Amino acid sequence: MTKSNGASALGAMLVLCLGATVAQAQGVKVGVVQGLSGPPAVVDYGESYLQGIELALDDYLKASPKHKVELVVYNDEANPQKAVAFVQRLISNDRVSAVIGTVNSGNVAAFAPLLQEAKIPLMIGPAVATNLTLQFIDKKPSFIFRCALVEKYQLDKMLDWAIAGKKKIGLLHGTSGYGQFVAAEVQKGIAERNTQLVGVESAAPNVTDMTPQVLKLKESGADLVLLFHESPELFYRALPKAGYRPTVAGTAALSAAAMLRIVGKEGMEGTVMGDSLDLNQTQAKEVDQKLRAKFGEKYRWPAVAALGHDAMKLILGAVDASGGGNAEKIRDALEQTKGFKGATGAPAVPYSPNDHECLDPGDVFLSVWRDGRTVKLQ
Amino acid sequence: MNPVDLIQVLVSGVALGGVYTLIGKGMFITYRTTQTLNFGQGDLLAVAAYLALTLATAGAPAPVVLVGSVAAVALLGMVVERVAVRPFQDRPHAAGALAWILTTFGFGLILQNMLVSVWGKSKQYSPPLFSTKADSLVTLAEVRFYREELAVALASLVIVGLFYLALFRSRWGKQVAAVAFDKATSALLGIDVKRTVVSSYVLMAMLAAISGVLIGPIVTIQPHIGLLFLVKGFAVVSVGGFTNPIGVLVAGIAFGVVEGFANYFDSLFGDLYAYVFVFFILIFRPTGLFGERHQGVR
Numbered sequence: 001m002t003k004s005n006g007a008s009a010l011g012a013m014l015v016l017c018l019g020a021t022v023a024q025a026q027g028v029k030v031g032v033v034q035g036l037s038g039p040p041a042v043v044d045y046g047e048s049y050l051q052g053i054e055l056a057l058d059d060y061l062k063a064s065p066k067h068k069v070e071l072v073v074y075n076d077e078a079n080p081q082k083a084v085a086f087v088q089r090l091i092s093n094d095r096v097s098a099v100i101g102t103v104n105s106g107n108v109a110a111f112a113p114l115l116q117e118a119k120i121p122l123m124i125g126p127a128v129a130t131n132l133t134l135q136f137i138d139k140k141p142s143f144i145f146r147c148a149l150v151e152k153y154q155l156d157k158m159l160d161w162a163i164a165g166k167k168k169i170g171l172l173h174g175t176s177g178y179g180q181f182v183a184a185e186v187q188k189g190i191a192e193r194n195t196q197l198v199g200v201e202s203a204a205p206n207v208t209d210m211t212p213q214v215l216k217l218k219e220s221g222a223d224l225v226l227l228f229h230e231s232p233e234l235f236y237r238a239l240p241k242a243g244y245r246p247t248v249a250g251t252a253a254l255s256a257a258a259m260l261r262i263v264g265k266e267g268m269e270g271t272v273m274g275d276s277l278d279l280n281q282t283q284a285k286e287v288d289q290k291l292r293a294k295f296g297e298k299y300r301w302p303a304v305a306a307l308g309h310d311a312m313k314l315i316l317g318a319v320d321a322s323g324g325g326n327a328e329k330i331r332d333a334l335e336q337t338k339g340f341k342g343a344t345g346a347p348a349v350p351y352s353p354n355d356h357e358c359l360d361p362g363d364v365f366l367s368v369w370r371d372g373r374t375v376k377l378q
Numbered sequence: 379m380n381p382v383d384l385i386q387v388l389v390s391g392v393a394l395g396g397v398y399t400l401i402g403k404g405m406f407i408t409y410r411t412t413q414t415l416n417f418g419q420g421d422l423l424a425v426a427a428y429l430a431l432t433l434a435t436a437g438a439p440a441p442v443v444l445v446g447s448v449a450a451v452a453l454l455g456m457v458v459e460r461v462a463v464r465p466f467q468d469r470p471h472a473a474g475a476l477a478w479i480l481t482t483f484g485f486g487l488i489l490q491n492m493l494v495s496v497w498g499k500s501k502q503y504s505p506p507l508f509s510t511k512a513d514s515l516v517t518l519a520e521v522r523f524y525r526e527e528l529a530v531a532l533a534s535l536v537i538v539g540l541f542y543l544a545l546f547r548s549r550w551g552k553q554v555a556a557v558a559f560d561k562a563t564s565a566l567l568g569i570d571v572k573r574t575v576v577s578s579y580v581l582m583a584m585l586a587a588i589s590g591v592l593i594g595p596i597v598t599i600q601p602h603i604g605l606l607f608l609v610k611g612f613a614v615v616s617v618g619g620f621t622n623p624i625g626v627l628v629a630g631i632a633f634g635v636v637e638g639f640a641n642y643f644d645s646l647f648g649d650l651y652a653y654v655f656v657f658f659i660l661i662f663r664p665t666g667l668f669g670e671r672h673q674g675v676r
Contacts, residue, residue, distance in 0.1 A: 037494075038602075039600075039602070043499040044500055175646060203641070203645060203648070207649065208593075208596075208606070211390040211638070212387050212638055212642035212645065215386060216642060219383070231598065233501065233503070233598050234597065237596075237597075240515055241522045242522075261502075262501060262503040262598055264513075300500065
């Protein structure tokens with residue numbers, strides 16, 4: 001080797017090393033948009049999901065990671081304009097490789113097209129509206145994925161269970177966009193099963209008393225009330241006044257620790273809700289204990305935090321599999337994820353080109369409050 | 379609708395109407411002395427609810443919970459008058475004459491953020507004041523209600539009575555009327571205008587605090603709950619008239635009862651009807667049902 005060739009090789013090695021160091025230093029940025037302030041119903045979802053994300057990242061960084069991954073977190077305050085603005089910032093300024101978010105399905109619907117256009121994978125969560133990934137699945141490739149409980153999967157399980165029990169079903173829903181959406185889904189599901197609701201009541205999102213609605217449901221003879229409201233605790237508060245004790249069933253919101261604290265063990269006993277977290281499973285138990293240790297009293301919603309954990313773990317797995325921060329390669333790696341082990345019921349192969357939901361209908365089950373704990377409904 | 383349900387809805391409506399009345403009363407008294415409203419009044423209610431929650435959870439007896447929370451919030455009433463209202467009262471014709479709207483609202487936002495910092499963003503439930511169990515009910519002729527509902531309805535009635543006596547049968551009431559009529563003349567007559575104004579703000583805060591303490595065990599509390607009661611209190615005082623304490627009571631109870639029955643008969647638009655009534659009443663009687671055209675000369 002001549003002197004000049006040796007110098008060139010040394011220079012090339014230096015450039016390569018320097019390049020690698022720069023790439024390592026720049027790392028991989030994952031954007032997070034969540035509802036972290038505003039109505040408590042939104043905040044509980046947003047903070048819990050974020051807790052799961054943070055735990056998954058902690059675990060990743062502790063285990064000699066291949067890449068330096070960092071989160072860029074924005075609070076959309078459940079406001080669609082802010083959510084869109086933050087996603088635009090994540091795309092243009094922060095140059096993230098993937099985005100996770102958010103609580104409100106409407107917000108997701110507003111910013112998902114931007115990410116599809118920018119070819120940056122979006123992991124939707126914890127928004128539940130049924131069609132969020134479906135409307136992009138034909139794009140080939142779709143950059144829109146989700147790790148959350150899909151509303152329809154929960155409802156289908158719940159309605160099948162209710163009808164099998166030959167119950168007279170009533171519905172109490174909110175008048176917000178979410179409440180109206182769920183009401184339509186419930187009524188559609190009921191019609192598909194050739195039955196009918198004996199009573200339908202609604203309440204504004206900021207209501208302070210549900211006594212009138214509870215009295216009407218009692219009058220209708222409903223012995224099962226499907227409850228989809230941002231303040232479900234107010235429904236329980238009015239029950240003793242009405243001398244009414246129906247079975248209550250609803251979304252995962254009913255499994256929040258706040259429900260137990262406000263309504264009490266006796267009040268929540270027998271309440272049924274959609275779930276994907278079985279704390280009898282080793283992985284779920286382990287994640288639950290870690291979340292408890294990390295966040296203490298601030299850890300208040302295992303079902304949602306576990307979903308956030310799995311969402312981030314899926315992204316991190318895809319970052320490793322794709323070899324870095326290339327958004328399109330991360331998308332491909334996400335779709336080809338194999339051997340996944342999450343805290344929720346997400347399967348080992350969660351995604352395919354035609355399915356971008358980490359949970360399939362079979363992974364969702366019903367839980368019930370028994371003696372101050374949520375257990376799988378047998 | 380069976381008679382028991384009818385009375386049940388009525389009782390719930392009266393209880394919530396009592397809270398709206400107390401908030402409306404607070405607006406009435408500050409408007410009377412300063413022609414200003416405290417747009418952070420609902421947040422004082424929230425502060426009192428959280429203080430009551432803390433004291434009750436610590437095991438303090440009901441009188442301590444009530445007196446402690448009301449006293450602390452009364453101090454906040456003095457502070458809001460001093461920092462958010464008085465600076466703009468001395469220059470009523472300056473460009474910022476309406477700045478108190480922003481400053482009182484801002485004061486409320488500061489309180490909301492303090493509540494979030496101390497008690498967190500989630501909903502909380504305040505333990506009952508007058509019973510040991512959360513679902514202890516009073517039953518009268520098959521109608522069941524929480525003791526706090528009864529307390530809030532009674533409190534609003536008693537306070538309106540005391541209010542009436544204080545305003546129209548006491549020396550302080552005469553001072554308030556004089557200050558409402560003309561501050562400069564009142565001062566010339568030897569009335570301590572500042573003290574009268576401060577007392578009206580303290581009274582406003584105490585009314586908000588009483589509502590907050592009593593409402594905690596009935597509804598769930600969260601840092602932003604104040605805005606809801608502020609809006610309804612404002613609607614009530616607009617209908618009742620800014621010059622008539624009895625009008626505020628009638629409007630407050632009516633608002634709560636209309637809201638209750640509207641939610642019973644048409645829950646999809648239940649909360650809308652009460653506001654529709656307010657809207658039509660104000661179209662035909664802009665001074666409110668019991669308002670007088672020339673406030674302050676009664």
